[in-house]
Amino acid sequence: MENKVIFEKGKEGRRTRYLTKPEIPLKRADELLPKQFLRENLNLPSLGELDVVRHYTNLSRLNFSVDTNFYPLGSCTMKYNPKVNEALASMEEFTHVHPYQPSTDVQGALELIFNLEQILCEITGMNRFTFQASSGAAGELTGMLMIRKYHAIKKNKKTKVIVPDSAHGTNPATSSMCGYQTVIIESKENGLIDLDKLAKSCDSEVAAIMLTNPNTLGLFEENILKISEIAHKIDALLYYDGANFNPLLGITKPITMGFDAIHLNLHKTFSTPHGCGGPGAGAVGVSLAMSDFLPAPLVDKRGEDFYLNYKIKHSIGRVRSFYGNFNVLIRAYAYLTSLGADGLKRVAQNAVLNAAYIREKLKQYYEPCSILPSMHEVVFSCSRQKARGASALEIAKRLLDYGMHPPTMYFPLIVNEALMVEPTETESKETLDNFIEAMINIDKEISEEIEKVKNAPHTMPVKRVDEVYAARNLNLRWQSPGASF
Amino acid sequence: MPYILNTEKDIKEMLEAIGAANFEDLFKHLPREILLKEPLRISSGKDEQETRKIVESLARKNLPLGRFNSFLGAGCYDHYIPAALSYLIGRAEFLTAYTPYQAESSQGSLQTIYEYQSYMCLLTGMDVSNASLFDGASALAESALMSLRITKKKKVIVSSSMHPEYLRVLETYLSGLDFIIKEIPFDAAGLIDIEAFKRALSDDTACLALQSPNFFGLVEDVKMLSALTKQKNALVIMVTNPMSLAILKEPYKCGVDIVCGDGQALGGNVNFGGPSFGFLATRNEFMRQMPGRIVGKTVDCQGKPAYCLTLCAREQHIRREKATSNICSNQSLNAMAAAIYLALMGKEGIKEAALHSMNLAHYLYESLSKINGVKVIFSNTFFNEFIWQVEDAKKIIRKLRKKNIIAGFYMGDAYREFRDCILSCCTEKKSKEDIDDFIAALKGVLNG
Structure with missing residues (x-):
């Protein structure tokens, strides 16, 4: 049965009273403001609390989530989100402090940001962090604008940014938003950056190279120090898209690999929940040489007091109002406190082990994208399956029937029929074994009962959703019956 | 506590399955010179009870709005949430x-x-x-x-x-x-x-x-x-x-x-x-x-x-x-x-939230305008916040804060021409009593 939208469930006269009537003579809007500024009607539904609670509770049950299903969505690091972090983040002392309260009222919040920055500096080797960016992409924009300013101050003439063809789509999009032309470098057959091609593209007008390491094929860029040397020789800076930092925690540091500016996705590596696509937080870290360009304010300490420091010499300005997604930072801080140095290293080890185990068990069925060892994620090509009649998409949809969220599909773009599997460290061997079994079963189904795969999913609230129909018959909002629009 | 489910036995079996002797083998293709030689210098892991204690101790250093009679808005509003x-x-x-x-x-x-x-x-x-x-x-x-x-x-x-x-x-x-x-x-x-x-x-x-x-x-x-x-x-x-x-x-x-x-x-x-x-x-x-x-x-x-x-x-x-x-x-x-x-509040609820906020803010505006030494500098064509002028605004804010009143946003932080101005806001969470208390305290501060 179709789930009606909330707008079709309203009934005039139905409501729950939440607000106390003020003890002043209440005036109508038109007694307080000129009529020309007022709206004539407000066409929103009237509902009772039970209507709303049942509607959204039932909707939530249509979702897969980390708490209900294995969710090996590559590049997204869907690790378990510890509940104590939620409990701490929802404390009134955190949720009900206002950004414009005097710093004496918010010492705890400022200290938390200060401590979190110190921990991230140690983990990455960077000199300072800003937490203004609300996501990885916003972090990239922040970092790349700092790089732009670095060159502007030095009067370097820079026009281009180099991005490998395996990069996240956000990298070239960010580079354009900073006014740079994007130069794409083709990867080698084994999935790594082609050093010769890189060296040839690196002329004096290159402002930066944006890299993910391990790259989006789950491979470690073994020549990272040579890449760094090539970049720095022409005063180009190396930007680290830290989306894949999970397997390197306590193993190496971005600064040691030669990166000048980085972002970390706190909603990936540091376990803050994804919330159907946000809120996340992009923590942007920079080397000492770049620290003067950070957005203001930063949190600093004077004696025993924490304060917002707006005096940043060559600051790029603000990238967000207030101080970023503070409530997300609490969760990341609680997580880091809980894990400590020993825990972080075990995260990296188990993240790599889990991916390597899946690769080993599936490699005779699905073709790994490279002969090189995988780090925290393994990218398979389903070309063999495609030749037998089933695409990566169809395999992904069939996985839903096994109660598992599909891996990332068709990314990176340079792998045919890609499925990118990132199990994360928090999944158990039993879960991995179940996934492996499901993938092997699906491979068998392609030979024996291919229609089952091609028409999947069969057990979800809806059958295969028609995305082409959506794009051709745009319906982006509910309309009240009889509306002229 | 890294929330890892793999037991020692699982790890051993999995390492064996992939032909690795130990965890280090998984990282052996990384250049040696970048590997950390010593553990990270951050504190060691904690159980949940201790983690909670550490973060809660930070929370206790915050003074949330509920402890004050607050009129802060300026782009961030404390409305009632069902x-x-x-x-x-x-x-x-x-x-x-x-x-x-x-x-x-x-x-x-x-x-x-x-x-x-x-x-x-x-x-x-x-x-x-x-x-x-x-x-x-x-x-x-x-x-x-x-x-x-x-x-x-x-x-x-x-x-x-x-x-x-x-x-x-x-x-x-x-x-x-x-x-x-x-x-x-x-x-x-x-x-x-x-x-x-x-x-x-x-x-x-x-x-x-x-x-x-x-x-x-x-x-x-x-x-x-x-x-x-x-x-x-x-x-x-x-x-x-x-x-x-x-x-x-x-x-x-x-x-x-x-x-x-x-x-x-x-x-x-x-x-x-x-x-x-x-x-x-x-x-x-x-x-x-x-x-x-x-x-x-x-x-x-x-x-x-x-x-x-x-x-x-x-x-x-x-x-x-x-x-x-x-x-x-x-x-x-x-x-x-x-x-x-919006679904919970419903059509009437959301109108009420807006109308109560606006009424209370206008009541505050009227009350302030009657105080000697206070000037509401713009017209009353506002929604739920407005700016008012008072000599030594910054000092006034500090004095009111001592009486647990947050008067609003100090405009001098953002506009040179408003060095003596405060932006005050009301949401439906304010009551007549809150506003009357604010007015009385302000009069006290101005006269004392």
Whole structure:
């Protein structure tokens, strides 16, 4: 049965009273403001609390989530989100402090940001962090604008940014938003950056190279120090898209690999929940040489007091109002406190082990994208399956029937029929074994009962959703019956 | 405590299966010189009880608004939030899901986001809304970029009665690009200076970006400003407080092309400023220039209604360097919370929240205007906040704070000309008693 939208469930006269009537003579809007500024009607539904609670509770049950299903969505690091972090983040002392309260009222919040920055500096080797960016992409924009300013101050003439063809789509999009032309470098057959091609593209007008390491094929860029040397020789800076930092925690540091500016996705590596696509937080870290360009304010300490420091010499300005997604930072801080140095290293080890185990068990069925060892994620090509009649998409949809969220599909773009599997460290061997079994079963189904795969999913609230129909018959909002629009 | 389920035995079996002797083998292809020689110098792991203690000790160093009689607003508002909201939005199926790429396993989030988009269209009167942006400031910046793409012109005109932090973010977003920002002043009434605007408006103007209610709380004559702007084929971008739209005229009907802002007032905690969410809604003709995710209603292969992400060809994962924006993750959960908040409050509830806030703010305005030494410098055409002048405003704020009253936002921090001014706000959480106490305390401070 179709789930009606909330707008079709309203009934005039139905409501729950939440607000106390003020003890002043209440005036109508038109007694307080000129009529020309007022709206004539407000066409929103009237509902009772039970209507709303049942509607959204039932909707939530249509979702897969980390708490209900294995969710090996590559590049997204869907690790378990510890509940104590939620409990701490929802404390009134955190949720009900206002950004414009005097710093004496918010010492705890400022200290938390200060401590979190110190921990991230140690983990990455960077000199300072800003937490203004609300996501990885916003972090990239922040970092790349700092790089732009670095060159502007030095009067370097820079026009281009180099991005490998395996990069996240956000990298070239960010580079354009900073006014740079994007130069794409083709990867080698084994999935790594082609050093010769890189060296040839690196002329004096290159402002930066944006890299993910391990790259989006789950491979470690073994020549990272040579890449760094090539970049720095022409005063180009190396930007680290830290989306894949999970397997390197306590193993190496971005600064040691030669990166000048980085972002970390706190909603990936540091376990803050994804919330159907946000809120996340992009923590942007920079080397000492770049620290003067950070957005203001930063949190600093004077004696025993924490304060917002707006005096940043060559600051790029603000990238967000207030101080970023503070409530997300609490969760990341609680997580880091809980894990400590020993825990972080075990995260990296188990993240790599889990991916390597899946690769080993599936490699005779699905073709790994490279002969090189995988780090925290393994990218398979389903070309063999495609030749037998089933695409990566169809395999992904069939996985839903096994109660598992599909891996990332068709990314990176340079792998045919890609499925990118990132199990994360928090999944158990039993879960991995179940996934492996499901993938092997699906491979068998392609030979024996291919229609089952091609028409999947069969057990979800809806059958295969028609995305082409959506794009051709745009319906982006509910309309009240009889509306002229 | 790393929340790892693999036991020693599991690890041994798995290492054996992949032909590795130990964990180090998994990293042996990394260049030796980059491997850390010693453990990270951060504290060692903690159990849950101790973790809790550490974070709670920080929480205790904060003094939340509930301890004060607070009149702070300035872009972040402490409205009443029904208890059911945190219960619903905290459901694990919403909280721990990713962006709904796989439509079949994400119908819950997709339908909720579709309802959010619909709610924003109903409030603003616009044709389409995206699925959210980061905050009000980045929503303004993205709207400006959108107007530059649509008009292919160079100049963004903004009013300095816009939230000052939004202006700073706009400048940062445009800093790498070849566009000009022209800031125009406000007049003696605190509204956009029409003559200055007319002078700034030219053939190369892409848009006028205004805020209404503006940073001083005042409602601008948007319809008149739109008419002027259209004479030069420029677009009108309006930043607004969505709560005010329960009462104020739909931006669409005022000739606005892109309406955006921060959605925090719709069911969001103040959260020390984040997370909240940015919203952006526009006219059909500009739909394909919108940044960010959009959910559409469609059908499944058996013709049954279903939802999915759509118009993806605008986005970074498809269009890469030619995308309308680099945005990927947005603030979905906060936007979904706004939809649920609006559903809980209902038509009458949301009108009441807005009307109570406005009535209380006007009561405060009237009460302040009767105090000797206090001047309400602008008219009463405001929604739920306004600025007032008093000698030594900063000192007054400090003195009131000692009596557990937060008078508002000190305007001198943002505007040189308002060094003696305070921006005070009321939400429906204020009572007559709160306001009377504030007035009495202020009189005490002024006379003592």
